[in-house]
Amino acid sequence: MNNKYSIFSLIKNAFSNHENWSQAWGNPEPKKEYDAIIVGGGGHGLATAYYLAKKHNLKNIAVLEKGWIGGGNTGRNTTIIRSNYLWDASAGLYDHALKLWENLSQELNYNVMFSQRGVMNLAHNLQDVRDLKRRTHANRLNGIDAVWLNTEEVKRFCPIINTSPDIRYPVLGGTLQRRAGTARHDAVAWGYARGASLMGVDIIQNCEVKGIKRNGERVEGLETTKGFIKTNKIGVVAAGHSSVIANMAGLKLPLESKPLQALVSEPVKPIIDTVVMSNAVHAYVSQSDKGELVIGAGTDSYVSYTQRGSHNIVEETLKAILELYPIFSRMKMLRQWGGIVDICPDASPIISKTNIKGLYFNCGWGTGGFKATPGSGDLFAHTIANDEPHKLNAAFNLNRFVSGDLVDEHGAAAVAH
């Protein structure tokens, strides 16, 4: 378990044909009691446990995962990482995460393949141009790198884009965040799991939460498929299933869970070396290191937990992709899937205490939680350990839906997150 990954361990293990690498994380049975339990073993949940152990000196922690770690939205998203959000609160939150991404492979001693290849957001009409220029200025005031590109500069940066003025959604320009990019989603879950496990966190897979035991206004433990586990701090990071867990505690959340789809093509040689997002037409493209085009689509309009999504949504996205990138017209798509995303009315997340003592929620990341994984874990760990939010996530409390102090990124950052 204690092997540090390095050139030396690689050489040493080469002599035994790589058959003696130790397990990257443990597979323990749950103890009777923990100081804190994280519900949900995705990237955000594992990161939360990692920072709780690392920065807040809590060692008796468990992460409960009903399936396998990283098998939910962590393994289903299109891995886009950026921090070019309009409002100050969001900029602070997402740029905190981006700064942690920049050193994450070193921090975890695990290659998360973070690649700052840049993210370009396209503008297709005059209002897009105004909105994106405004966002560029707002980003720069917050110390976040952002530049506005005109049509010619877009074409130069990504030559395969069709910038002809007579297409249905002509490219009138775009913004570019050069520090933005992608990372390997599975590696993020595995790296955090390994890091947390090395510090003594119990990662318990195939363990579904069935109920939350309350004693008046505080939590006492969790009913699970592996029996009752006692704890007085529960951090729920269950993405699309947050409302299901909240209902167990008699709480209602301002969330709707909807399928969000993505697809990948057959692998081809390098053709697109950046990430291009077209928010107005829901078409997001990048290329994985294996050579597959990774394409993101939009959400369905109705609540569903089916993890598949509608055909017409994919059809619309591919129509837009083909018009913007005629070169892809004969590509074959290999796989298509859906993940269930929990969307807040203001399209901003909730990292918050609740009215029930010891119960914390980290949810509402909607269509773009992957980019925030390290920051979300760090700030949620702070909130759980201190029973107080960090100043970077103070605005993302549950009470904002009562006070009206929303962080309205829906209109601000167009549609995608």
Added chain:
Amino acid sequence: MFLINCPFCGERDQSEFSSGGEAHIVRPKQPTELSDDEWAEYLFMRKNIKGVQFERWNHTHGCRKWFNVVRDTSNDKILSVYKMGEKPPENYK
């Protein structure tokens, strides 16, 4: 992706319809009397059920009328369709 049996037009593709979200959320009778908590409950808080859910749908690209649907959100099966103002079917509660 599924078919919805519009009570006015018959069975059509889901893409012709728009989802209006959770049904039977009663509009406050005296808005001026409402506390902030009650406003939050009315405007934002949703059951977001995994399982049988009562919903409103609009046949946007058809008759443009509103109606109610009982749907299982875990498999997208539609269990019942009824018109606005009609009593929700009892057997799903």
